[in-house]
Amino acid sequence: MARKPGTRSVGEFALFDVVYEDGSQRSNRRVPAELLGGLDKDAPARGFIIEQDRAIAEKSGRAPLAIKSIARVGAKPDKMMKVKERV
Secondary structure, X not given: OOOOOOOOOHHHEEXXXXXXXXXXXXXXXXXXXXXXXXXXXXXXXXHHHHHHHHHHHHHHOOXXXXXXXXXXXXXXXHHOEEOOOOO
């Protein structure tokens, strides 16, 4: 049976803020919670977001932007992940 809007389980997704090399920012990027945790913690989010960016860039006809940093929404600033994208 279909769910009503807004009744999704809280733990299904984690939200991330992404800052790009050009200074732009995208907030609340959704990453499935099942990818996160374990020894890698939030590291798999980077790969997932890069794949999202590639798909968006392909549909829009623009080149994907290089990611400067990724931070989980609500995380302390020292928990930010510095990222260098390999294209």
